Structures are given as structure tokens and as C-alpha cells.
Amino acid sequence: LTGSAWGDWALYTDSPMRAYENEVGVQAPVGFWDPLGLAAGATNFDYKRRREVEIKHGRVAMFATMGYILPEYWRLPGYLSNSYGVKFSEMPNGLAAISKVPALGWAQFFAFIFIVELNVYNEQVNGEPGNYGAGFLGIRSIGIMSPGFKDPETRKKKLNSEIANGRLAMMAIIGMFFQDGLTGSA
Numbered sequence: 001l002t003g004s005a006w007g008d009w010a011l012y013t014d015s016p017m018r019a020y021e022n023e024v025g026v027q028a029p030v031g032f033w034d035p036l037g038l039a040a041g042a043t044n045f046d047y048k049r050r051r052e053v054e055i056k057h058g059r060v061a062m063f064a065t066m067g068y069i070l071p072e073y074w075r076l077p078g079y080l081s082n083s084y085g086v087k088f089s090e091m092p093n094g095l096a097a098i099s100k101v102p103a104l105g106w107a108q109f110f111a112f113i114f115i116v117e118l119n120v121y122n123e124q125v126n127g128e129p130g131n132y133g134a135g136f137l138g139i140r141s142i143g144i145m146s147p148g149f150k151d152p153e154t155r156k157k158k159l160n161s162e163i164a165n166g167r168l169a170m171m172a173i174i175g176m177f178f179q180d181g182l183t184g185s186a
Helices: 016-020 044-072 103-119 136-142 152-183
Strands: 079-081
Touching: 044 152, 079 103
Parallel strands: none
Antiparallel strands: none
8 A cells, every 4th residue: 555645655664565575576566565464464484485375376377378278279189088088189178178087187187286296396495485496497307407597687577577477377367267157168
């Protein structure tokens, strides 16, 4: 809550929002935005945990958004399930696909997520939320090394871009779900 309606922001030096105003993800024009006041009583651990969850949800939403759009234009050749005779080309788009995937397919999907969560994305590097030392798209975990960004300003810009794109993707995928649920069209 800043701006002329609330007075001069420079006078609110004791505000709990000041503690996080220089963190990655705090971007113009909103700045540090905490409409529910969750940061008021939060510890540094709470803040980092919430930021890590935001980044992880943003990454999942970015992949989900692309996964929602891609089948409209291209599909994998072959079978989704040989034993059930389900081809990729026969799968409907959007939410309608949920009921068409065999139960063992869902079991494999959730087992894969469980293994990745336990083995790849379980330790932060340098206490930085969302940094698991896996590099861009996790390619370091399969042996492809990248030096990363050495310039701190370039790194901060890239991290801010990732957070902003993740926030946008979270809104986009929810919008796609609502559109699909209301109209039946992905």
C-alpha cells in the first residue's frame, strides 16, 4: 500500500515490507507486494520458503502452459500406451485428456515427479531460493555444464525475468483451465 493516498512511502521506515524491498522478484511498478500482510510476522526462513515455492510453481506453470498449447499444433508419433492401445494422436486436448490417460500412466507421472523432487531439487545452493545447482532447465544434472551468469546485475535481471514469467504462466494456466472448463475447448 504505497502512493499518495497513503502518504509518503519514505516516511514508513519501520514497515515490515522494507525488509524485502531489495530481494529478487521485487519489481516495478508494484515493488514488494504483500496484500495479505503475510510478510509482517514472517521470519527470513518463511520468506525464503515462500519465494522457493513461488519459483517452483512458476516453473511448473511455464511447462504446463507450453504443454497445454503444444498438442494443438503437434503430437508425438506412436503410442501413449501400447498395452491399452492409446495413441498420442487420439488424445483429446486440455482437461478432457485427464480421463483418457490410463491409471498406470498417472502412476508413472507421479512417481517421476517424486523421484525428481527427492533427488534433484532438494537442496538449495548458497541458501538462494529456487537455486538447486541444476542450471538452466536442470541440464547440469545430466552432465551438461554451464558457467552461469557472472555479472550480478545480469543474474538479477535473469532471475527477475524468471519470476515474472512464472507469475504470468501461473495466471495463464489457470485462465486456460477456466476457458476449457467453461467452453469445453482447450
